[in-house]
Amino acid sequence: MRLFLASYRFGAHADRLLQLVGTPGRVGLIPNACDAWPAAWQSAVTSDEVPLRRLGFRPEVVDLREYAGAPDRLRATLAGFPLLWVRGGNTFVLRAQFARSGADAVLPALLAEDALVYAGYSAGACLLSPDLHGIEEADDPAEVRPATGVEPRWDGLGLIDRPIVPHVDSPTDPDGICTRLAARFRAEGKPHWALTDDDAVIVDGGAPELLN
Structure with missing residues (x-):
């Protein structure tokens, strides 16, 4: 299993992401953490496409x-990246x-x-925790039903053994919510793992490694 989990984009460790992946190529960009904010959705996509392209990726x-409801089709799509x-x-x-797409099993x-490398930051990193308790201090569970039509879930994917708290002592946490958590x-x-916006946690087939 290969994971790159950060607080904000690549943190200070874009080189380690490149080591995990090898030669940059296609990358599947999943922006659904922004589904509750339709007016900002496309700009959020663009804001990640630009730095990925600068590293040589094709998002x-x-x-x-x-x-x-189409997990088999999703698996075929994700397996291509x-x-x-x-x-x-x-x-x-x-x-x-x-959960709705079956990505939590695929x-x-x-x-x-x-078959692939998973790289996620902020919500994309927190998702892999055993559970999401505590994250409600920063992210509003009440946004789930209007955006998705289902109730919020409190279980993470459980691919790491402890929660990630992003944005600690960082400009992206101006109110100090994550720092207090x-x-x-x-x-x-x-x-x-309490991560500043420079930090990351990587897994490369073995135990997780914290990069400061």
């Missing part, structure tokens, strides 16, 4: 809404769209086969 949007890029937004909305299977987890003795 193609994979909209999970187009695969609701050496890299998936899952951007930030609302973690609960993203989780709901993974993706772990593809990763187990080492990391402090709460620390006080509770709850294992987690």
